[in-house]
Amino acid sequence: MTSSPFALAIHGGAGVIERERLSAEEEAAIRADLDRALEAGYRVLRDGGSALDAAQAAVVALEESPRFNAGKGAVFDAEGRHELDASLMDGRTRRAGAxxxxxxxxxxxxxxxxxxxxxxxxxxxxxxxxxxxDTRPGIERVPNDWFDTDARHAQLLETQARERAEADAANLKGKYFGTVGAVALDMHGHLAAATSTGGMTNKKWGRVGDSPLIGCGTWADAHCAVSGTGWGEFFIRNAVAHDIAARIAYGGASLQEAADAVILRVVPESGGDGGAIAIDAQGNIALPFNTSGMYRGWIATDGSRGTAIFSS
Structure with missing residues (x-):
């Protein structure tokens, strides 16, 4: 069986990321963690592994970092605890888990x-x-406080203070960033997507966003794979991940056209914000976002790779 070039893209969340508040040391550490996640997925793809295995490996690496809102770096909810969500989808079979x-x-x-x-x-x-x-070997359980980090606790206190001070506390636009994800194309031509998150800082009442919802924060089929990050309520209302895929499958749009239309027009026009990573069956990669920044990385079909935070 002949093999084809493979590709991978990852994100570590979109939102208000201010240059002046991100030190050179912090930026270097974030980029290093993005590189580690890229390498984890790359090794799977290089060795002939599946897109699903590669996407999962990259997301596990991001979950292990305290610098992203997933796994170890998960944000606190209103009760000072952590509740985490995740999903993945195999584009070849359209099987999914969340x-x-x-x-x-x-x-x-x-x-x-x-x-x-x-x-x-x-x-x-x-x-x-x-x-x-508990019925599955290899799934590690940890105390809830294992996810605690000082930075996330400070973020919780800041968010709660702002909520008390602001009359429009329900307006969450631009007041968060988080979620991690990966999309992959393997050398057999198959696609997959994976997304994981700690949700929204100070979330209440068991709130769940788009990340574990197939078609909203995660989607993969024979045409493309998508992982989203942003204000989850609007990604749910617009079925963002599936909308991108549908524009390709039924409308004949290119990957970039479809991703840009949804992330740069549909989401902000409905009142939300965020970003997405997407990859198609030819290995084209799209990384649109309508916020000030999105932690992201990629390995193209020609082997070139990179990481970025801001738009320029």
Whole structure:
């Protein structure tokens, strides 16, 4: 069987990322973690592995970093705890797995994979998902405070103080950033996407965003793979990941045209913001965002790679 070039893209979240508040040391550390995630996915693809394995490997690496809002770096909710969500999808089969509201799973993306492969379901939530985790070898449980970081706790306090001071506390535009994701094309021509998040800082009432919802924050089919990041409510309302794919499958749009139309027009016109990473069956990569920055990285079909934070 002949093989084709492979490609990979990752994100570490979109939102208000201010240059003046990001020190040179912090930027270097973030880029190093993005490079580690790229390398984790690259090794899988280079060795002939599947796009699904590569996307998962890249997201696991991002979940292990305290610098992104997923896994170890997950934000705090209003009760000072962490609830994590994740999903992944295999474009070849359209099988998918997802978990939401888990509190003790070190790598939620691994549990989402187990849901896909070892249950009859697509999504499990909360205590039920954690009970399922106990039936699967290799899924590590950790105390909820394992996810604590000083930076995220300070972010919680700042958010709560702002909420008390602002009359329009419901307007969340630009007041968050987070989520990690990966999309991959393997040398067999198959696509996959994976997304993981700690959700929104100071979230209440068991809020769940788009990241674990297939078609909203994650999608993969034979044409493209998409992982989103941003104000989840608007990604849900607009079925953002699937909308990008549908514009390609049914409208004949290119990957860049489809991704730009949804992220740069549909989402902001409805009142939301954020970004996405997408890859098509030819290995083209699109990385649009309508916020001040998006942590991102890529490896193109020609082997070139890079990382970026701001638009220029």
């Amino acid at each position: 978990v939401a509201g888990v509190a003790t799973i070190r790598n939620p993306i691994k549990l989402a994979r187990e849901v896909m492969e070892h249950s009859p379901h697509v999504m499990l939530i909360g205590a039920g998902a954690e009970n399922f985790a």
